[in-house]
Amino acid sequence: MEIPDTKSIISALQIRRKLLIDDLRRRLHADGEHDQLALVNHLEETGDWAEASNENLQDLALIQHEVESLKKIDAALQSLHSGQFGVCHDCGQAIPAQRLAAQPEAMTCVACQQKFEQRQARRA
Structure with a gap:
């Protein structure tokens, strides 16, 4: 299996990781104030409970997506360090x-990813 340049992959993953963490910090903290969460400030901004609640739900969904992305990046970095990078976690074939x-x-080859997505679609 031919793996792309691992140094550039590590660098790209670390940059993406840092950007995600910076974005999470901005979302979680109001105006850089680390002791004040931004999520609770939507009511002050809107004055409307329903609108504030909707904005909080959107924020939480974005945060959840970013946390999942961080987990994937950390798993990829771990697999690079352990020598398992580029091996499908489902079938064991080269990605x-x-x-x-x-x-x-x-973490999966295209075929296994498609199977996963098909199972998810059937469940929905």
């Missing part, structure tokens, strides 16, 4: 280099 170059946090 194509093109997929890894485009999405270095990918």
Whole structure:
């Protein structure tokens, strides 16, 4: 299996990780105030409980998505360090280099990812 340049992958993952953490901090803390959560400030901004609640739900969904992305990045960095990078977690086959170059946090090959998405679609 030909893996793209691991140094550039590590660098790209670390940069993405830092950007996600910075974004999470901005979302969680009001105006850089680390002791004040931004989520509770929507009521002050809007004056409307329903609108504030909706904005909080949107914020929480974005935060959850970013946390999941961080988990994937951390898992990819771990697999790089353990020598398991580029191996599908489901079938054990090599993940194509093109997929890894485009999405270095990918833990499954395209076929296994498609199967997963099909199962998810059937459940929904």
